[in-house]
Amino acid sequence: MAVNSGGNDQVVTIDGHRLKLTSLDKVLYPETGTTKADVLDYYARVAEPLIRHAANRPVTRKRWVNGVGTADDPGQMFFQKNLDDRSTPQWVLRRDIQHSDHVNSYPLVNDRATLIWLGQIAALELHVPQWQFGRTGKPKNPDRLVLDLDPGPGAGLPECAEVARLARVILTGMGLDPMPVTSGSKGIHLYSAIDGRQTSDQVSAVAHELARALEADHPDLIVSDMKKALRSGKVLVDWSQNNGSKTTITPYSLRGRLQPMVAAPRTWDELDDPDLAHLDYREVIERVEKRGDLLEALTAGHLASLEPTPERMAGFIQAGGPDDRLATYRAMRDGEKTPEPVPSEAPPPSDGNSFVIQEHHARRLHYDFRLEHDGVLVSWAIPKGVPTDPGQNHLAVQTEDHPLAYGAFEGTIPAGQYGAGEVTIWDKGAYDLEKWRDGKEVIATLHGERHGSHRYALIHTGGRGGDDNNWLIHLMKPADEQPPRTSKADSRRRVIGGTRSLRSTSEKRIAPMLASPGALGELGDSTAWAFEMKWDGIRAIAEIEGGTLRLVSRNGVDITVTYPELDGLPRMLPADAVLDGEIIALNKAGRPDFGVLQTRMKLTKKKYVDEARATTPVQFMVFDLLEYDGERLLERTYDERRSMLEEVLAAEHPVEVPPAFDGDAKAAFAASRELGLEGIVAKRRASGYLPGKRASSWIKLRHNLSQEVVIGGWRPGSGARSHRIGSLLMGVPTDEGLRYVGRVGSGLTDRQLDELASRLRRMSRSTSPFVGLPPADASDAHFVTPRLVGEVTFSEWTPTGKLRHPSWRGWRPDKSPEDVRRESN
Numbered sequence: 001m002a003v004n005s006g007g008n009d010q011v012v013t014i015d016g017h018r019l020k021l022t023s024l025d026k027v028l029y030p031e032t033g034t035t036k037a038d039v040l041d042y043y044a045r046v047a048e049p050l051i052r053h054a055a056n057r058p059v060t061r062k063r064w065v066n067g068v069g070t071a072d073d074p075g076q077m078f079f080q081k082n083l084d085d086r087s088t089p090q091w092v093l094r095r096d097i098q099h100s101d102h103v104n105s106y107p108l109v110n111d112r113a114t115l116i117w118l119g120q121i122a123a124l125e126l127h128v129p130q131w132q133f134g135r136t137g138k139p140k141n142p143d144r145l146v147l148d149l150d151p152g153p154g155a156g157l158p159e160c161a162e163v164a165r166l167a168r169v170i171l172t173g174m175g176l177d178p179m180p181v182t183s184g185s186k187g188i189h190l191y192s193a194i195d196g197r198q199t200s201d202q203v204s205a206v207a208h209e210l211a212r213a214l215e216a217d218h219p220d221l222i223v224s225d226m227k228k229a230l231r232s233g234k235v236l237v238d239w240s241q242n243n244g245s246k247t248t249i250t251p252y253s254l255r256g257r258l259q260p261m262v263a264a265p266r267t268w269d270e271l272d273d274p275d276l277a278h279l280d281y282r283e284v285i286e287r288v289e290k291r292g293d294l295l296e297a298l299t300a301g302h303l304a305s306l307e308p309t310p311e312r313m314a315g316f317i318q319a320g321g322p323d324d325r326l327a328t329y330r331a332m333r334d335g336e337k338t339p340e341p342v343p344s345e346a347p348p349p350s351d352g353n354s355f356v357i358q359e360h361h362a363r364r365l366h367y368d369f370r371l372e373h374d375g376v377l378v379s380w381a382i383p384k385g386v387p388t389d390p391g392q393n394h395l396a397v398q399t400e401d402h403p404l405a406y407g408a409f410e411g412t413i414p415a416g417q418y419g420a421g422e423v424t425i426w427d428k429g430a431y432d433l434e435k436w437r438d439g440k441e442v443i444a445t446l447h448g449e450r451h452g453s454h455r456y457a458l459i460h461t462g463g464r465g466g467d468d469n470n471w472l473i474h475l476m477k478p479a480d481e482q483p484p485r486t487s488k489a490d491s492r493r494r495v496i497g498g499t500r501s502l503r504s505t506s507e508k509r510i511a512p513m514l515a516s517p518g519a520l521g522e523l524g525d526s527t528a529w530a531f532e533m534k535w536d537g538i539r540a541i542a543e544i545e546g547g548t549l550r551l552v553s554r555n556g557v558d559i560t561v562t563y564p565e566l567d568g569l570p571r572m573l574p575a576d577a578v579l580d581g582e583i584i585a586l587n588k589a590g591r592p593d594f595g596v597l598q599t600r601m602k603l604t605k606k607k608y609v610d611e612a613r614a615t616t617p618v619q620f621m622v623f624d625l626l627e628y629d630g631e632r633l634l635e636r637t638y639d640e641r642r643s644m645l646e647e648v649l650a651a652e653h654p655v656e657v658p659p660a661f662d663g664d665a666k667a668a669f670a671a672s673r674e675l676g677l678e679g680i681v682a683k684r685r686a687s688g689y690l691p692g693k694r695a696s697s698w699i700k701l702r703h704n705l706s707q708e709v710v711i712g713g714w715r716p717g718s719g720a721r722s723h724r725i726g727s728l729l730m731g732v733p734t735d736e737g738l739r740y741v742g743r744v745g746s747g748l749t750d751r752q753l754d755e756l757a758s759r760l761r762r763m764s765r766s767t768s769p770f771v772g773l774p775p776a777d778a779s780d781a782h783f784v785t786p787r788l789v790g791e792v793t794f795s796e797w798t799p800t801g802k803l804r805h806p807s808w809r810g811w812r813p814d815k816s817p818e819d820v821r822r823e824s825n
Helices: 036-045 047-054 112-120 157-173 200-217 281-291 296-300 310-317 327-331 404-408 488-496 606-615 638-648 665-674 750-761
Strands: 010-014 017-021 027-029 060-063 078-080 094-098 103-107 123-128 144-151 179-182 188-193 235-238 354-361 365-373 376-382 394-398 411-413 421-437 441-448 452-460 470-476 514-517 529-534 538-545 548-553 577-585 618-628 660-662 679-684 694-702 706-716 725-734 737-744 782-793 807-811
Touching: 010 112, 017 112, 027 036, 036 047, 036 112, 036 281, 047 112, 047 123, 047 296, 112 123, 144 157, 144 200, 157 188, 157 200, 157 235, 157 327, 188 296, 200 235, 281 750, 354 404, 354 441, 365 404, 365 421, 376 404, 376 470, 529 638, 529 665, 529 694, 538 618, 618 638, 660 665, 665 679, 706 737, 725 750, 725 782
Parallel strands: 514 694
Antiparallel strands: 010 017, 060 078, 060 123, 094 103, 144 188, 144 235, 179 188, 354 365, 354 421, 365 376, 376 394, 394 470, 411 421, 421 441, 441 452, 452 470, 529 660, 529 679, 538 548, 538 577, 577 618, 679 694, 706 725, 706 782, 725 737, 782 807
């Protein structure tokens, strides 16, 4: 705000709008001496997050023109809905609402100037509905669901927090992500983003059903009826604020209480604090400056969320109901106490065909046999192990469905938790499906990474109606012809169109060739090499078949939906092909930046992908042709493949075929430095393509040292980080095990560390995964199962094999721990 005149009355310019501020020294909160100037300063500091959650919504104001008063002499408050045209600045955006017998004009808090004007007229509380106006002024469907947890006499914030946790279980089961806000008055608000497909009446009906279900399960704690006589010692789950005509105080609004409290977004960890309390405006200013908007994700919506109808709600309320296949799994585990993955959302459908067999040393040793099917791992416990003799069947007891993330789980489930004991992976891989009859029969051929290929039949032997969980597992003879890898989801897509079946077998899939680290002096005759720029992105194999594109990451994950701007690639080629390249994103300086690309990685929901695509578009730098028109080119030389690539690919933005440099390694290396790139990759011109191999015929040369690392633990911080993670413990796999290479804290923001805390807590283990961990670093270390891969930059390797001055670059979800090796000396 630009101040144009001094004194108690000031004229300021806010984003081009002139506004007169009066009576700045007026005390609006006598108990704390908080003045109008303080109120205006607060709203100016939190304008960005407040506007984010109030924009395009009609604002009902609660005004205390002469202040809130004291306990003995309360100030006069009045509601205001309709705008007074004579006193409202012309630049205030407004929208009209037709009520039963009149029309009201409401302001929209879409800019800082309007927010400060509302503070100037002592509109301390700002209340908005759960819906927004569209561009034409027509109300849209609600984009969020809210529950107001209101404590009755004898109850308080601790009881509200307990109810919030209970409600969270149901909301996450619906595919929603509830976010808590301490209201600044008495209770807690729970917000969940929804996709805008339901009317206010429909959302309100769902919220009502949810409140009734909570009351039925916890009648001594929860009430859903508004009658005050029923509320003593209980928490009212007020569902009615989802009604289209009702409003809720907007997050970050002040409250007209005796003290200047705020409707403040909180974390779920904070709700577990026994000293949980409401926050005043000074505390909220500090939190916003340090941590940003904790409620930012609320504005994103959930295009892929399940439709919350009353019928669907009824299914979710029952553990293991038809709409959330992980409800039973989730109900049996506490994510705060077990390192097992405990996802908060219902699983989306999937077309994967992965399997895992885990050795589980629980009370009795058994093996867990899991097949990916429709978004979950359908699971059986096999007490006597996987059969090895076709003449001997083994009992298989079907258990609850598990999340897909469980396919990578190894670790110790703590004593006292369900399934307590040590879990290790016995085998994993992909399977070919021959038959899947739900609850009756499954026949599949498993292609294991450790024990090879075997064909199994699972046959249900239970009683009528499928109530019994007992099955038999039988080792079958290999089929004469292996069927193509498929799943029920593949079959469904072929019926409706848009199949993704191309190159679905491991025999056809081409893994990317990898470069070895090296130095310029190792190349010898430069004329034997071609030199390409090294791009700071992620590898991707592009499979084009029948006009359809599939993008596959280095670790075999289908990432096609994450990068829709590359969908035009098939029309740039006259025939089917398989291409190798790098997906990159540019920073503001126009250079590839892995940190920028991280905002795009792992996104799958269309709304999130579209939003990220608008702010962070990607490009595909294609540098090799591996297959063309049905012919594999892997044995052809680099020069031959490169020549064909340039001939057949009519590249256009965002796909490019970057130039290769011939014969002068030093010049190419210098050019990459001038361009601000990572370095170069030297490729021997006469070499073939070795899928999945790290070969000396490709050499990568970097300007700055970087190293991929596996995270195996963390140490608590000190000073400003005393209440959070201070550093991550890093390792590099060797023949001896995971060799400890140091710890990193530089480059990680406090927000990243806070988000990481809950993730690492679920991966915790009691023993160190490292070889060579010094006692000093082990003294206060918390260990985790080593399955997360990151990347750091550093100055040099120390004589003892540690990274000197490491700085965090980001996560590498495209890589697995077995891909990591020491990069340079």
